[in-house]
Amino acid sequence: MRPLGDGAKAPDFTLEGSTEEPVTLSKVLQGTPFVVLAFFPAAFSSVCTDELNVLQETHDEFQRLGARLIAISVDGKWTQRAFAEQNGITFPVLSDFHPKGAVAQKYGVMREDGTAERALFIIDSDRVVRYSFVSEPAKNPGVDRLLERLEELQAERK
């Protein structure tokens, strides 16, 4: 399965998770130039926790660059709530639980083993993919490339 690449239309979705209300991608995009989607394999695993912690630590920087963060895994809603709470994650951590991995499937990042890839996407306000990256499952991709790409995209908008 190939992940959606640059220029692909990003499938819309509505998912529940750590937030009070379900989150719909197209609605989020009405209020922000970019959304960063971070698919991750499993809540509470050490690499995923580090990855989301670093996203949280740089949350302000993403906001400054016009991007809202959304994380997604196949874990259930209550798991996402506990995971977000324990790690002080304030952006939505969504549950692609039923039908399992349906959203990850549409983005081409569902793995044979039933978890999502560790994948990053930047989606613009036309709901077009502007950056996609799939990391090795055990490797935390960090956020440096995401921030660089957002800066380029910001510059293009001006």
Added chain:
Amino acid sequence: MLKQPVSDRDWARGPADAPVTLVEFADYECKDCRASYPVVERVVQSYGDRVRFVFRPFPVVSKHPHAQQAALAAEAAGRQGRFWDMHRRLYEAGGALGDDDLIRYAEQTGLDVDRLRRDMQDEELARRIHEVKLMGVRSGVSGTPTLFINGRRYEGKTAPVQEDELRAAIEDALREVSSA
């Protein structure tokens, strides 16, 4: 790659012209950082003047409620010329990093506690820590601890750092420098 070179604003130990510079981004409240501390110390000390060690604070404040205060305490101790003493004390605290603990460690370290308290409130220090963190993520810091050897990200295990792997990476860097 490490985007921001080591400067005189960094906390550094060892000669500036050492063939190898090891930069660590870490959080005093992070278990893996704490577990890595004695390993990194042992390895760095064993290389003497051949390795310069640089510490950059990366408090993961969303997860660790005391990490920011601890980082500030170390920076503030630095203003009294005692960064490394406080650094060691914070790591050896085994995670007890409440405000009262920090003051106690400062007393035990022989610091001017009133001054430390004042300096910890100084926004300049908080700004500096924030800057260092942003520089860190720009360089690819993706969790703590993250190490760079001569500007290149260390790819060995960091949960915690393994002595043999770190030594091997430093040896590689030394070889690279001597053959350049």
